[in-house]
Amino acid sequence: MTQPLRLGIAGLGTVGVGVVKIIRQQAALLTARTGREIVISAVSARSRGKDRGVALSGYDWEDDPVVLARRDDVDVFIELMGGSDGPAKAATEAALAAGKDVVTANKAMLAMHGQALAESAEAAGRVIRFxxxxxxxxxxxxxLTEGLAGNQITRVMGVMNGSCNYILTRMESAGLSYEQVFDEANGLGYLEADPELDVGGIDAGHKLSLLSAIAFGTQVDFDGVELEGIGRIKIEDIRQAADMGYRIKLLGVAQMTGRGLEQRMSPCLVPADSPLGQLEGGTNMVVLEGDAVGQIVLRGAGAGEGPTASAVMGDVCDIARGFRLCMFGQPAATLKVAPSARSTLPAPYYLRMALQDKPGALAKIATVLGEAGVSIHRMRQYDHVNDSAPVLIVTHKTTRAELDVALAAMAKTDVMTEAPVALRIEMV
Amino acid sequence: MTQPLRLGIAGLGTVGVGVVKIIRQQAALLTARTGREIVISAVSARSRGKDRGVALSGYDWEDDPVVLARRDDVDVFIELMGGSDGPAKAATEAALAAGKDVVTANKAMLAMHGQALAESAEAAGRVIRFxxxxxxxxxxxxxLTEGLAGNQITRVMGVMNGSCNYILTRMESAGLSYEQVFDEANGLGYLEADPELDVGGIDAGHKLSLLSAIAFGTQVDFDGVELEGIGRIKIEDIRQAADMGYRIKLLGVAQMTGRGLEQRMSPCLVPADSPLGQLEGGTNMVVLEGDAVGQIVLRGAGAGEGPTASAVMGDVCDIARGFRLCMFGQPAATLKVAPSARSTLPAPYYLRMALQDKPGALAKIATVLGEAGVSIHRMRQYDHVNDSAPVLIVTHKTTRAELDVALAAMAKTDVMTEAPVALRIEMV
Incomplete structure (x- = not known):
C-alpha cells in the first residue's frame, strides 16, 4: 500500500469537526476506496481548550495555521477557517509554497483571490480543491468540472444560500414578516456572524462567481456579479407571487452573452411548480445546462456538519487517489477575462410600488413606463392604506437597463410613497 | 503538451455519432480542459455505407471491433455497441488485454460480467469507465464513486428507465391504456429492439446493480435484483394512486440490510409531491443517501444522443487528465459477495383485485389477508362490471414475504376473477 495521506486541519468549527469524525469513523472505508490510509497529523483552531465533542488529543496542535500548513508531516492542508483574507489566505499561500495540496471550503477567499491562488498552486505543482x-x-x-467536461456550458443557475431560502420559505409558510423571520433565523444560529453576507446575497454571489469561472473558462469575477439581497422582500410580495403561480427565491444565474458574462444573484420570481420553485428551507439546488447534456439538476443540503464534511472528504479522496486537476478545470493562464455584461438579457419583471392617494398617480407611472419602453402585461391596484395605494405590475420582457431608466424616472415623479421593488421573473 | 489521446469508437448509433460530433465540434474546449488533443483514430460499426449525418472519412474503418480494440494507434476503446455478450464483450476484453483503457455505455455487459471485467482491467493496469x-x-x-467517497452509502434509489417513465406519465396525462401507449412509444422508437428490456425493468435493473456495487462495495449482482415490469399497470391503478396522492414509477431501490443486500426494481407508488413523484416523461432521477451527506438528488435526461455522449466524454476527459480509478471505486478483489436479501424491509402495499359477484367474496379476501398477518389500512369496493368487482386495498406496513403468503392464499380461493396486482408504496 502507498504511504498514508497526512492532513493538517485548520479550523475546528462545525465542518472541521465533521471532517475529523469521518476520518475517525470511516477509516476502513476510506482506505478501501483510496488505497491509502488517511490520517490527521495536526490541527489548529482559535481556542485550544474548547470541548468539540470529538477526541483531538491524538493530533498535534498548532496555534498558528501558517505553521500547521508548513509542517513536514502534512501532505494536504485543509483550510476551514473562513474569511477572505487574514489567516486563511496566509496559511493557504504558505501551504502551496511549502508544496502541499489544499482543500478549502472558503468561498469568500476564492471569490476574491481565486485567480492568484490558482496561479500559485500551478506554479508549485499543487492542487486546490473546493x-x-x-x-x-x-x-x-x-x-461541472469533470462530469460535464465535454460540454459547452450554456447557463448555470442555483439557489445556493440555505439561510435565505429558509427565510423566504418560512415567511410564506408562517405568514411572518421578513424582520420576524430574520430575528428567528439569527437566534437559531442560521446566519453568518455578519448576516449581510447571507441576506445581502454576498455569500451566494461568491459561490456563483466560482461556478462561472469553471463553466465559462473565465477568471473569477465576483465584482461582476450583480448583487441584490432579500431584505426588501415583504410578505405581500410572497403572497402576490404565489397568487400568480410563482415563488420568490434568491436565485443565481450565470450566462455568457454576446456582450460578455452576465452574473446575477438576486431575488427572482420562479414558477412555483419548477424544481427551483419547490425548494424548501435550507436545501440548495444547482442547475447546470450544457449544449450536449441539456439540463442537469442537483439538489441537497447546502450546509451543516455532515454535508460540508462530505464535500471536503470527496476532495481528500480525490487527492489520495492521485487525481490532479487545475483549480477551475483548465490552466489559470488560459482563463479569460470576460467583460461583465450586466443585465443584457431581457425578462419580465414584477414591480411593487406604493402610490400617493391623488388623481392621476397611476397614469403618471404608466406613462413613465411607456416612455422607457417598458410595456405592462398585468397591473393591479389595491385599496389605499394610510394614503398609500399598493400597485403591482408585471411587465412584458424588458432589459434591466430599460427598467432602471423607468425606475429612475418614477423616483422623480411626486406620486411614489416609497421606492419600488423590482423582481425579475425567471422562467427556469 | 502531452501526446494526443487516441480513441477507437465501436458502435456508431445515436451515442457513437454524438461522441464523434463533440470531438469534432469542441476540440479546442476539450484540449483546454484536459491539456491534450483528443482524436479519433478509427471507428467500427455494422454498416459502413450508412449516412450518419457526420463526416467519418477522416477516420480509419474497421469491420471487426476486436481488431479496432487492438490497434496500436488506439489508447482508449469506446464501446458503444451494446449487448451483454458477443462483439461488445469480446472487443472489451481484447482492448484490456492489449493495454487500452475502456469507456462503455453498456449496462447489460457490465451487469452480467462487471466483476470479471473489473478484474481483467486491474490485472492489465487499465481502467473501465461507464x-x-x-x-x-x-x-x-x-x-457516487468520487464525490460521496467519504460516505457510508445507506440507500440508492432511482427512476432510471426513461421509456417506462414516459409510458406511465403518458398514460396518466392522456388517459390511455398501457397497450395504447406501449404501441405509441414503440412506434416512436423509444423502446429497445426487445421492448421487454425496458418495460420488464431489466435495463433499469442492470443500472441499479451497477450503482449497488459502488455504493456498498459488493460484487455486481444483477440476479439479486428483484425485478418487476410495468406491463400489468392499468390506467385504473394510475388514477387510484393519484386519488390517494401518489404516482406510479418504475423505481429502483438498493439498500444494505441486516440480512444482506436488498435490490428492487419494480413499479411503486411514491408521493405525488416528492421529487420522484414529479418526474415527467423521459427524465431520470437518482437519489443517493449517505451517512454524512444526507440525501442528494440528481436529475437529467436519461438517454439520447447529447446526454449519453456527454457522459462518455466526461469519462474520456477523466482519462485524458490522468485520473485512474478502480471500476467500482475499490479494487475488484475487495468487493464482497453480499447475500441477497429479498424483500426484508416492510412497507405498505397497494393491492388491486377483481372479485366475483358472489356473497362473502370480500370477507374471504379480508380473512386471507388477516391470516397472513397483513392488516388493512384502507379498502374500497366498486360496482360490479361484467360480474367482477374491482377492490382496492392499502395495507399497513408488511413484508413482501407475508404479502406473498396472502397472495398465494388468495389465488386458492374461488372468488378472484384475475390475479391481483400488488405495488409497494415507497415513502421517498
Missing amino acids: EAAVAGGIPVIKA | EAAVAGGIPVIKA
Missing part, C-alpha cells in the same frame, strides 16, 4: 465551498454536500464542482 | 451506462447524462457514477 467542493465544500459551493452548495454544501452537492458534488457540483465535480459535476 | 458513466454513460447509468442515467444518461447525469454524472451519477462520478457523484
